[in-house]
Amino acid sequence: MLGGGWPGNQWSEIIGTESSGKTTIAHKTIAANQTADPEFTTLWIAAEGYDQEWAEELGVDTSRVLVHSTNSMEEAYTAMLDAAESRAVDAIVLDSYPALIANDENAKEMDEHTISAGARVTGKFFRKSGAVTKRSLAAEERPLLGIVINQWRDKIGGFSPNGITPKTSPGGNAKNYAYYVRLEVARTEWIDEKRPGKGIARCGQVIKLKTIKNKAAAPQQVASIRFFFADSPSGFKKGAYDSAAETVAMGVLYGVITKAGSWYSFGEQRWHGEASMAETITEDTDLRAQIDVEVHAAIAKAAA
Template structure:
C-alpha cells in the first residue's frame, strides 16, 4: 500500500510529540513554568537543553551573540562608491562604528529603478571591488545583455574564470540551479540581472500555437516566493551576498486612476517576496545628465555631449543600519562606471578638507604638500598623479564623515514641527471675531495717519 503523505496537522503533532519525548528523557517538565525562574530552573536553559537533544544530528539553531560584535562592522562587500557605502551602513552607530559600510555578506539585496538608472553599473562595481580583494562573482544574466567591454572597463576580471563566471540561462529554473550551487559553495557575490527576465519552463516550453499566452497568472512571483526563504537561509550560512536587479513595471489597472488611485503606478519585478526577504532595498533614478566638450569624429570638431549622469539612490529598506528612507547622490561616467573621485571631491569640499574659491581648488596634504588646481578635472589629475593622493583624500573623507563633529551635527538636526490642526476650522464651528466699532463716522479713513 503506498505511503500517504502527511498533512500539515500530522506533521505538527509529530513535532510536538518529539519535543515532549525529549523533555521526558531529561525529566524536564512541559509546559514550562509560567514565571521566568521557578525553583532555580531557568526557562531558557530548559529550552536550550531540549533543543540540543532535538537537533542532536544537525546542530541546534541557537545563535549566541557576542557583545564585542556590536563594536565591529558587519562583514560586507565594498560597493565601489563612498556614497553608497555610507548610505547602506556607513553612518556611525552609538558605539562610533559603521554598522555595515557596504553590501552585507550572507544577505539578499534588491536594487531597482527605471531604465538607464545605473543598476547594472552598481552591480558590476560591486563585482569589481569583490574580485579586486580576491573574491569571486557569479553573474546570472537572464537578459543576455551584459557588455563584456563595459564590465572590463569598470574593473571586472571577465576573462579570469577563477574569479568571474557569467551564465546566461534560458529559463528561470536553470538560473535558480546555478544560484543555489553558487550560494552553497560560498561564492562571495551572486548577481541576478534581472529577476523578472527569467522565463519559467512552463512558459518557455510553449508550443508555437501557445506563444504569446501568459500562462498561469503570478507564476514567476510564486516561484520566487517559494525559493527566496530557502535561499536566504543558505546565503546566511555560506556568507554569500545575492544582489537581485529589478526593472520597474506599470501596475495592472483594470479601471480608475493610475495605480488604482493609491500610491505609485509602478512596481518592481519578482513579486512581493523580494520585498520581504531582502535585507537591503535601494531605488535608483537618474536626476541629471551632464555635458562636457569632447571631440566628434563626424564633424571633426569639439562639441558638447552627454558624458555622465547624477544618480539619486534612496534606501527603501535596510536591516543592517538605521538608514531607511535616506537619500544620496553619486556620479556615473558613461563607459567607465561610478565616478567615486567626483563624489569624494564634493564631500571633501563640503567638510572643508578641500578649499574652493571660484574655479580654484586647494588641498593641503598631510605631508605638507599643497595641490592647487583650476577646475575639477585639473584637481582630479593632480590627485591621481600625486603619490598616495587618492588613498589619502578618500581616507580623510571617510574619517570626516565618521567624526564626532559630523555625528553631533546629525543629532542636532530638528525637524520642523507641523502646524497644529484646528478642528474648529475644519468643522466650520470656529466663532467669528467680534467686529470693532469704528464710531459714528463708520470705517476709519485708510488715508488717515492715525
C-alpha cells in the same frame, strides 16, 4: 548610504527603469570587491546577455566571473542555491529577474494565461535560500554577496496621486519582505561636455541612488554619482565615476572640507563652487590624496 556596504549573507535588490545604470552599479560593485580581494569570485546569472567587454571597461576582471546563461527561472534559482550552499563563490548576481520565465509559463502557448507563476517560484526560492546563505558565527567563513537586478513596471489600476504613475516590480510581494536592501537607481540628467571645435559631447549621466529599504541602516538615504559611459573632453575615461566629486562630497560630510554657502575650503585653499574644487583635485593628485587620507581617518573615527 548603505551603512557600511552591501550586507553579507543576504539578498539585495537593485531596481530602476531601463537604461538607468542598474547593471553598471552591479559591475562596479564586483570590480570594487575584486580590487580589495584578489580571490573574490562571482557567479553571474545571465538571464540577459553578458557583455564581457563592457564589464571589463567598468573594471571587472572577467576571469574571476563565472557566467551561467539561462532564462529559465527554475534553472537560475537552482544554480544560485547550489552556488550559495557550496561556498564556491563570494558573490551571486542575477541580471535580471524580468528576463526569467517560469517553467509553467514556458510550457503554455502564447494564448494561454498563467497567473503568478514567477511570483510563486520566487517566493519558494527565498524560503529555500535562508538555509544555504547562513554562515557560521563561530568559525571564520567568507560572506556571500547576493544581488538581484529588477525593473520597475507601471502598476495598472493603482492610485495615482498628483498624476504620478504608480510603480510595481515583477516577482510578487514576497521578495520585497525577503530582500535585506532594496536600492533604487535612476538617471536624473545627462552629462554633456564641450569638445573644442566639435560641439557638445554626451559622455555620461548622473545616477541617483536611493535605499527604499535597508534592514542594516537608515532607509530612504539618497546619493548621486556622476558616471561616464564614454571618454570625456575633461579627461574622464569610459566606465569611470567622477571620483573627485565624490571626494568633495565625503569631505564635506565628515568635516574635512568646510562648506560656507557656495564656497569650499580645505586648509588655506578656497574654491567657489563644488565643480571648481573637484576640477582642482582632479588635476592635483597630491592634494586629493591628502583629502582622501583625512576623510578615511574621519570615517574610521566615526565608526569607532
